[in-house]
Structure formats: C-alpha cells, structure tokens
Amino acid sequence: MEPGVKVLIQNSVFYPQVIGGAEMSSWLLAVELTRRGWEVDAMATTGYHGRGRDLVTRPIPEASGNVYEAPGSGLIDLFVDGAPPAAPNLLVRGIHHFSQIRSLRWEQLADEVMERARPDILHTNTIVGMTGSIWRAARKRHIPVIHTLRDYFLLCPRTTLLRSSGEDCVDAPLPCRILRSGKLPATSCVDVVTAPSRFVLQSHLDAGAFSDAVAEVVPNACESMVGDLPARNGDGPTRGLFLGQIDHHKGVGLLMQALEGLLGEYHALEFDFGGVGPMQDELVAFCARSEGRARYHGMVQGDGKARLLRDAHFVVVPSVWNDNFPRTMLDAFSNGLPVIGTRRGGIPEVVRDQVDGIIIEPDAGELAAAIRTYVEDPALRLRHGAAAHANARNYTLDHQIDCFEDLYRRLLPPD
Numbered sequence: 164m165e166p167g168v169k170v171l172i173q174n175s176v177f178y179p180q181v182i183g184g185a186e187m188s189s190w191l192l193a194v195e196l197t198r199r200g201w202e203v204d205a206m207a208t209t210g211y212h213g214r215g216r217d218l219v220t221r222p223i224p225e226a227s228g229n230v231y232e233a234p235g236s237g238l239i240d241l242f243v244d245g246a247p248p249a250a251p252n253l254l255v256r257g258i259h260h261f262s263q264i265r266s267l268r269w270e271q272l273a274d275e276v277m278e279r280a281r282p283d284i285l286h287t288n289t290i291v292g293m294t295g296s297i298w299r300a301a302r303k304r305h306i307p308v309i310h311t312l313r314d315y316f317l318l319c320p321r322t323t324l325l326r327s328s329g330e331d332c333v334d335a336p337l338p339c340r341i342l343r344s345g346k347l348p349a350t351s352c353v354d355v356v357t358a359p360s361r362f363v364l365q366s367h368l369d370a371g372a373f374s375d376a377v378a379e380v381v382p383n384a385c386e387s388m389v390g391d392l393p394a395r396n397g398d399g400p401t402r403g404l405f406l407g408q409i410d411h412h413k414g415v416g417l418l419m420q421a422l423e424g425l426l427g428e429y430h431a432l433e434f435d436f437g438g439v440g441p442m443q444d445e446l447v448a449f450c451a452r453s454e455g456r457a458r459y460h461g462m463v464q465g466d467g468k469a470r471l472l473r474d475a476h477f478v479v480v481p482s483v484w485n486d487n488f489p490r491t492m493l494d495a496f497s498n499g500l501p502v503i504g505t506r507r508g509g510i511p512e513v514v515r516d517q518v519d520g521i522i523i524e525p526d527a528g529e530l531a532a533a534i535r536t537y538v539e540d541p542a543l544r545l546r547h548g549a550a551a552h553a554n555a556r557n558y559t560l561d562h563q564i565d566c567f568e569d570l571y572r573r574l575l576p577p578d
Contacts, residue, residue, distance in 0.1 A: 169202035169228075170571065171282035173297060175289040176241055177207035177223075177230045181464065183408055184490035185289045185313040188383055190224070192286070195564045197226040204228040204280040206273065208235035208292040210242035216268060218275060231276045235292025236266040257338070260320040263294055264345035270296035277304055284571055287353075289313045291322065295349025302352040307574035309567075310350075310373075311381070312358035313487060317346045318370055323412045323484040331485075347372050355570050357381040359488030360509020366485070379570065382513075383488045384563035385497040385555050392499040392552065395476055395545065400433045400456075401538050404475035404500075406468070406491045409440035414481030414505065414525060416442065419449045421481075421530040426453055429538050435471050437463035472498040476544060477537045480504040480514075483525040488513065496555035501547030503533045513558075519551035 176182060178190030193203045205223055213234025220229040235241060237259040239251060251259070273293070277285070277300065285301045287310045295317075301308050314322040319332065320342055326332045335343070347370070350356075356373040358364035361380050368378060407413045415436075425432055433456045436446055443459070450457040463471060472478075478495035480486070485508035492513050495502045502520035504510040516522035521536065523529040537544045 167202065168284075168571075168575065169204065169280065169282045170196060170284045170286055171204050171206055171277065171280055172196075173206045173285065173287040173290070173293070175208055175235070175291045175293060176210045177205050177232070179224060179464075180210055180242070181462065182210075182241060184383070184488075187386070187490060188311075188313075189288050190226075191384065191386065191560060192564070192567065193223050193226040193228070195560055196567075197223075197228070199564065199568070202227060204276075204282065205230040206276050206280075206293075206297070207232050208241065209233065211235065211240045212237050212292065214268065216272065218272065218279075229280075231280070233269075233272050236269055236294060237262040237292060241292060260338075260342055261345075263291065263316070263320070264342065265349075266294045266296045269293045270300045273297040273300035274304070277301065277306060282306060284309065284574055286311070286567075286571075289316065291316055295346060295352070298349050298352035307354045308352060309355040309357065309570055309574065310353045310376075312356065312363050312367060315363070315366070315485075317350065317367065317372055318343055324366075325412055325484050329411055329483060343370070351375055354574055355379070357567075357570070359383045360512050362485060362509045362512065363487045377570075377573075379566070381563060381566045381570075382558055383490055383493060384560040385493045385558050386560070387497060388555060388559075389472075389498045392548075393473055395499075395548065396541070400431045401429070401477075401541075402475045403432070403434045403534060403537075404437075404471055404478045404495075405434070405481070406437045406463070406471070406478070406494060407480075407489060409436070409438045409443045409446055411442060412482065412484040413440070413486075414483045415440075415446060417483060417525060417527055417530060418479060418481045419446065420527040421534060422449075422453075422457065425531055425534055425538075426456055429535075430456075432456065432534075432538055434458070435460060435475065437461070437468065437471055468494075472500065475500055476541075477534075477548075478502050479530070479534070480510060481525065481530055482507050482510065484508070486510055493555065493558050496551040496558070499548045499552035501537070501544060501551050503530065503537070515550070515554070517547075519547050519554050521547075
C-alpha cells in the first residue's frame with residue numbers, strides 16, 4: 164500500500180447503527196484498513212429519509228477518518244424507532260421504489276463528500292437510500308469504484324427476490340422489471356464487483372449487471388476466533404440460537420413454527436433470539452407462550468452477543484430467501500457451534516452438510532427434524548461444532564482484507 168492512499172467506504176447506514184451484516188462488514192473493513200495504514204473515510208445515510216442537503220460528520224469508531232451522513236432518498240426510513248409502523252400504502256411504496264432508481268440529491272451529496280474527502284477509491288456496499296447515483300458521481304471524478312453486493316436491491320424492490328406471499332419471484336411483475344431496467348445502467352460505472360457468495364454474484368451477472376466490471380467472490384470474515392471453547396458436554400438444557408433480522412425472509416416465522424411443537428416435546432430445549440425487525444411483536448408473543456424457554460433479547464452486540472454464543476449449543480440460519488452470506492454462520496463457526504441452515508443462496512457454500520452443520524429445505528418439518536437431531540445426539544453436535552471451528556480459519560479477516568487490498572491495488576494508477 165502506498166502512503167496517503169484513501170478508500171471511501173459507503174454503506175446505507177454505518178456502524179454503530181446496525182440493521183444487519185452489511186454494517187458490521189463495512190465497519191470491520193474500515194477498522195482493518197486503518198490498522199494496515201490506509202486512510203479511510205465513510206459515507207452513509209442517517210437511516211432516515213428526507214430532503215436535507217447538509218452533511219454531518221462523526222468519527223468512525225475505532226478507525227481513522229469520518230463518516231459523512233445525510234438523509235436517505237425516498238419515503239421510507241431504514242430505521243424503525245419503537246414499534247414497527249403500519250405498512251405504507253401502495254402509492255407511497257410505489258413512489259419510494261421509483262425514487263431508488265436515481266437520486267440527483269445524493270449524486271450531488273456524494274460529489275461533495277468526494278470533494279472534501281479526496282478518496283482514491285470508492286468502495287460501496289448496500290446503496291438503498293443513496294442509489295447508483297453515487298457511482299455516477301465517482302465516474303465524473305474519475306474515481307475507480309468497487310462494489311460489494313450485499314442483497315438484491317438492483318434486481319428487486321424488496322431486495323429479497325421474494326413475493327409478498329414469501330414464494331420465490333420467478334417471473335417479476337412489470338413494475339419490478341421497469342425498476343430493474345432503470346437501476347442496471349448505473350452499474351456500468353463500477354470497475355470491480357464482488358460478493359460474499361458465488362450465488363449472489365452470478366445472479367447479478369446473469370441479469371446483465373456489471374457487464375464491464377471485473378467480478379470476484381470475496382467471502383465474509385469472522386470478527387474474531389474464540390480459542391478456549393466451553394465444554395458443551397450435554398449437561399443441562401440444550402440451547403439453540405438465532406441472530407439476525409426478525410423478519411419473514413430470514414425465516415423467523417418458519418423457526419417459530421418448528422419450535423412450537425419441539426418446546427413441548429423436549430423440556431430441556433431452550434431457544435434465544437437476537438435482532439430487531441418487523442416481526443418482533445410476533446416473536447415477543449411467541450416467547451411469552453413458551454414459559455421462559457424461548458427468549459427474545461432485542462438487538463445484541465458486544466458482550467451480550469458473545470454471551471449468547473458462549474451459552475448456545477447450535478445456531479439456526481433458516482432463511483427462506485436466497486440469502487447472500489449471513490454473518491451469523493461465521494459467528495457460529497468461530498465459537499465452535501454447528502449451523503442448521505437452509506439450502507438457499509450462499510448458505511450451502513459455507514455450511515457443509517453433515518460436516519459442520521445440517522442443510523435443509525426451508526420447511527418447518529425439516530427444520531424441526533434437524534433441531535431434534537442435535538437435541539438427541541450431543542456427540543454429533545460436538546463433532547459438527549469442532550469441524551465448524553476448524554472451518555472458521557478459512558474465513559479470517561486477514562484473508563478478506565488481503566483480497567480487497569489486491570483489488571484496490573489493481574484499481575490504482577501505476578507508479
């Protein structure tokens with residue numbers, strides 16, 4: 164790395180504000196690049212929509228540089244304060260979705276950020292609320308762009324490729340096709356596109372996105388490796404764990420359905436949930452019926468998250484959408500926990516069936532059977548957990564940053 168080279172890292176919102184894994188991944192990237200001597204700034208929305216054109220700045224936690232923030236485009240907030248609001252009506256949703264094609268305001272804001280920050284490279288992640296207009300701003304300044312795919316925002320207004328019924332959207336409705344055709348041209352401004360999973364990367368390439376970009380898979384990374392693992396020898400209750408957005412596409416409804424009978428069948432089974440999202444009221448009601456054996460902890464980070472992982476015996480990743488690369492899998496692996504995951508998206512690229520976890524179809528019956536297997540067979544659970552801990556070494560932060568540094572160097576002009 165040449166001294167004085169600066170990377171501007173973008174995400175829809177930036178740590179310590181957290182919606183999902185993208186916030187952790189983009190922040191860890193900033194921290195590690197700083198440690199390696201790169202200059203770093205960040206750019207994000209405030210998490211709330213608006214029309215403001217004033218940028219506010221704050222320091223990046225545990226890293227050099229500042230986060231530049233302004234309200235997001237559209238009519239719907241990314242963050243929800245308190246109880247989830249009523250779903251917006253069709254007109255509001257339609258206007259909001261079409262506002263995500265292009266934002267001249269964010270094109271100007273991004274230009275102002277780049278004028279002030281003077282980056283050599285722009286590295287974008289989730290662009291909800293900012294749109295591909297930020298790529299156009301970089302292109303006008305001849306700043307190379309690397310984009311990491313975190314969802315299906317460019318292909319689907321829901322970002323999940325699921326219909327409202329929860330089924331796969333195989334044949335997109337006309338409005339969705341119009342939205343897609345409006346968003347994809349901006350991808351021509353991207354020089355390198357990466358994704359944590361081959362599945363998500365190929366889905367975008369097959370749709371005609373990023374046709375001029377270099378495309379590579381760069382897996383997510385473990386935050387840390389736990390060296391001394393707890394015994395987990397089968398004494399006491401068996402604890403399962405879910406960490407993630409409390410939403411339908413993450414399989415929360417599927418998991419509650421599977422647990423409904425299991426908690427009555429196995430009095431030694433307990434389950435913990437961490438995260439926030441639209442289904443949290445339903446989850447609170449479910450936990451209230453469980454006589455204390457299903458517990459909802461809200462958003463968990465730091466010591467609270469570490470405690471849940473330490474006390475768990477297995478982790479469930481029950482996504483019903485084609486999930487990219489849920490960071491929860493690596494949280495589990497680094498703590499020596501096996502993963503029950505669905506055969507969706509990039510999940511089976513990481514979890515090896517019957518080696519460090521169990522791969523199932525997104526079906527409540529199959530999920531219940533997999534949980535039952537781990538409850539009844541502690542020895543299998545321990546073997547899978549040991550294999551998971553070994554597999555975590557393939558997903559170190561050092562390896563991930565090495566990959567990004569190599570891509571950055573390719574984008575920089577020759578000496």
